[in-house]
Amino acid sequence: MSRSAELAAHIRAVAGSAPVSxxxxxxxxxxxxxxxxxxxxxxxSELEGxxxxxVSGHVPQLVIGNLEGVxxxxxxxxxxxxxxxxxxxxxxxxxxxxELGAGKLIATNAAGSLDPDMPTGSIMxxxxxxxxxxxxxxxxxxxxxxxxxxxxxxDPTMADTLRAGARASGxxxxxxxxxxYSGPSFETPAEIRAIRTLGADAVGMSTVPEVxxxxxxxxRCAAISTITNMAAGLSDEAISHDHTKAMAPLGAAKLExxxxxxxPGL
Ligand code: HPA
Numbered sequence: 001m002s003r004s005a006e007l008a009a010h011i012r013a014v015a016g017s018a019p020v021s022x023x024x025x026x027x028x029x030x031x032x033x034x035x036x037x038x039x040x041x042x043x044x045s046e047l048e049g050x051x052x053x054x055v056s057g058h059v060p061q062l063v064i065g066n067l068e069g070v071x072x073x074x075x076x077x078x079x080x081x082x083x084x085x086x087x088x089x090x091x092x093x094x095x096x097x098x099e100l101g102a103g104k105l106i107a108t109n110a111a112g113s114l115d116p117d118m119p120t121g122s123i124m125x126x127x128x129x130x131x132x133x134x135x136x137x138x139x140x141x142x143x144x145x146x147x148x149x150x151x152x153x154x155d156p157t158m159a160d161t162l163r164a165g166a167r168a169s170g171x172x173x174x175x176x177x178x179x180x181y182s183g184p185s186f187e188t189p190a191e192i193r194a195i196r197t198l199g200a201d202a203v204g205m206s207t208v209p210e211v212x213x214x215x216x217x218x219x220r221c222a223a224i225s226t227i228t229n230m231a232a233g234l235s236d237e238a239i240s241h242d243h244t245k246a247m248a249p250l251g252a253a254k255l256e257x258x259x260x261x262x263x264p265g266l
Pocket of ligand 1: 186204230
């Protein structure tokens with residue numbers, strides 16, 4: 001049995017065997033969403049091979065249960081490339097998600113805004129991404145499956161459902177392009193000007209490798225950013241991880257409304 005199949009068997013033994021429908025990865029400071037799920041929490045430390053996911057603002061546990069009547073698996077902690085130098089650090093959790101039966105992934109993140117009309121506290125649905133890091137979690141993958149098409153990486157049908165959820169809950173949800181910057185240092189103002197010119201609306205240090213891996217595994221994907229700051233050079237606001245964690249709750253409340261409204265239709 002593969003490690004992901006073994007872990008999925010363990011998770012089913014602890015949390016029940018009903019198949020999971022949707023996986024949710026929570027970004028920095030968005031961990032409280034896991035508390036909204038009526039279910040069982042399993043610490044990553046019980047799941048051999050799961051990443052450490054030790055960045056503050058993340059809770060390294062997997063919660064399996066129901067949210068708005070939909071069976072979900074919520075990854076409270078995500079591991080980032082910048083923690084280990086491994087772009088595929090979320091591969092095992094996503095393989096386990098697929099083993100649990102999920103066909104869909106919703107990734108969330110905290111991000112900096114490149115658009116003066118998208119202030120702190122906004123939420124943005126990813127229409128597409130720019131892999132500005134040049135890294136790829138599938139480097140070294142030996143099978144032909146590594147040549148993953150990324151044309152509709154952000155599933156248009158899931159996006160429509162999330163937009164409808166936003167409308168129904170009275171939350172403004174705009175579309176945008178997210179650029180992945182490796183971190184952990186924040187960007188320079190010149191880098192922000194560069195990615196703005198390239199067509200990015202938001203910047204962050206996650207999500208892109210997960211979406212590449214999820215597409216590789218055949219999961220349909222959506223992603224939502226919560227804007228925690230204006231990106232470097234776009235305002236006098238200080239940029240720091242503490243600021244990210246402090247501002248994430250502004251968008252998190254909107255994000256929760258949209259997810260609750262959209263989940264049953266996904
Ligand atoms: N840059 C990169 N990652 C981020 C930012 C940012 O400005 N804000 C929150 N995560």
